[in-house]
Amino acid sequence: MELARPELVCPAGTPAALRSAVDAGADCVYVGFRDETNARNFPGLNFSRKELEEGIAYAHERGAKVLVAINTFPRAGQPERWHQAVDDAARLGADAAILADIGLIDYAARAHPELRLHLSVQAAASNPDAIRFYADTFGVRRVVLPRVLTVQEIAALNDKIRPVETEVFVFGGLCVMAEGRCALSSYATGQSPNMNGVCSPAGHVRYVEEASGGVTSQLAGFTINRFGAGEPAGYPTLCKGRFQAAGRTSYLFEEPTSLNTLAILPDLIKAGVTAFKIEGRQRGRAYVAAVVQAFRAGVDAVMAGRALPDIDLDRITEGGRQTTGAYEKAWR
Amino acid sequence: MQEGQTRPAAKPVTPPFSPVLLLGMALRPVRPALLQPVFDAMLRVIRGRHPDILERMEPFAESVVCIDPVDLPFMILFEPHPADPRLVVRRAVDPAEVSATIRGPLETLIALAEGKVDGDALFFSRQLLIEGDTEVVVALRNAIDGAGIDLVEDLTSAMGPFARPARRVAGAALDLVAHMRANVETLRQAMIAPALKDRELQAARLSELEAEVRALRKAARGQDRRSRGMA
């Protein structure tokens, strides 16, 4: 069977990162507007309408696409802000909108039948019936798969849902819960990915220096982790903390670790995945350039039948640790 | 809100023994006011070449960020107010007057400003220390990263006709620092080796004490757990 060449979908939190991603070989760049309409509504991040327009021009001149994530759930009583975001993405010539909310997808499909729609990972469509629902009723063309499926399950899924395309995460921060179905952040901080576009928001984070030279990371006053002097510290993302349960202290949900699938790229390509997504719109230009280059080289090597390049991404991974996550069944 | 806010005792990170530290020692007698023109120039660059930094910082206009290069004998206060931004050099800063502090070796801070290193990775590896309101720091990091700053290019461009020689000098200075690094590292290892031994003993005793405190705290917690949770 001839392998289809997967698109490399890369993050950009700023215009500078967009240019870095395109220059490093991204096929697509995904971005969000500077408000709560997208799931990376972080301080100082994201695009104004004008920046998006310029970013799309920069990408299109170089043969790259721009996808706009509008993937939070509109607040009742004020859907206009989300509708406007979809309208603007369409008007400015975005190559697709990445959406999660059924009501918003319904709006986009009706108001902009020409706009290509991708289903955000935040919609957590984890089976063929859910995916077909979005494809058949709204014309969704591509689904970003939740990070809960193994490579084998993804291959089987692709066989059932063609011609709907799938996009999978290949690198970066790793949600251990089904995305879009997690309220841990709002339970602790009052702000959630679904409603506010943030998880474990920085405004609630405190690092407390201990007399011992260690540091304690807190989220909304809850201790999420404690590090010894010199021990690598992590951002207190709630599900990557150390907790006590059943008489043991452990990383109960997940270690502070990054997804890295470079080693299993051939399997993912064989599984028939259309696009590879790199997480990290909040991570800056240095990260974007390094990861995009690595995966560009990886994909090109696999497609050319060469051995995978040995690229060390240790220094940009969380806690210096990496995992292939749910793609291998043992993770569960 | 922000009930998690804590202000750690001002305990500066130990600066790495580096060429910049030596430079810092040399600068110790220099009054901060003498350095102020450099930062005035930098602010002009920000306003002229990177207005989007201030635009991205708009929600944090009233926040003051302290940037503390731990190997230099001064700190920089940044007030991102779009209409009236300020960049002020000071010998000392009271933690109460700033929203947040970023501490780290100068080279690391410059690399961060230029987007050459990943801020998250720096913090993961503890080369940077963040105190106070993390949200302001994240905003500043994102704003600066998005600006595409090149300090040498930016500053020398602000100097007009002197730009080319200045660029050469500045570039050479950074190269020199890099060259010196290797030698300095050898010296550092030799100097701190004896101190490290002592520290291990102290650390063992400390972790014993910590275990005791935890046991006591758990017992106390069990007693008041029955009470209804309070807002």
Place this chain on the structure above:
Amino acid sequence: MTPSPTSLTLGPCLFNWRPETLRDFYFRIADEADVDTVCVGEVVCSKRTPFFAPFVPEVLERLAAAGKEVVLSSLALIMSERELEQARELAAAEGWLVEANDVSVAAMMGGRPFVVGPMVNVYNEGTLAYLEDRGATRACLPAELPAEVIGLLAGSAKAEIEVQAFGRLPLAISARCYHARSRNLAKDGCQYVCAEDPDGMAVDTLDDEPFLAVNGTQTMSYHYLDLLAELGDLRRMGVHRFRLWPQDVDMVAVAALYRAVLAGGLDPAEAGGRLEALCPGAEFANGYIHGREGHLFVDADG
């Protein structure tokens, strides 16, 4: 104007209780509990399903005979072909109302009436209206919605709006089993250790602060939701159905407390005190409904 009658739903048991225990629990609910609707079905983990399956027919029969409306709840996270097949059977069940806890199940209903479960993301009028068009007659809203949003949805809904009012809140679902992980086991060889914690496994911070609870692949609040004091306000906003999540406490007595407050026969503060006595050791929270952090307890007059 006479207030509309208000209904109580007993949500599906989210925990892994022994099959006989669960059967007896439902028998007692059928015989004694003042609830209008009872949900039955495994929501959290398909590995648990086979154990209770033999008891389901008699449980449904007993509940129906007692005059309860019975709702069959679907799994929340559907990944495997086997799980899909079960969901299709559920959706095809004649004569029973189905609660869809995944979008795929809502799609399988093919326009027939169904209940939207709290694990489906209904955050706004647009989504609610779309699901109503697909046959939704009732929607139990997600845990994190504030009263203001609930009011807007209740105001625009054709479907009946249901609000979670008691018990540990389901906060997240995963492919990974944290109960197994806490014992260094893989999900495939989990030994069903989740059964050891009939109310979920407490998760404390490093500073011994109670924080979350784990129930297999599900993560829940440590705190028990208690909306006794908010029932009146929510009812005035147009909410006429409340959900009680089964905990390993006297649920007949819990239901009686909520019913008494709804009927105006019991002061909410007094009821709150009795609820504490019914749930020894539990801490309570109601922050979400007040637009705050979910773990907070906000005093009604505060």
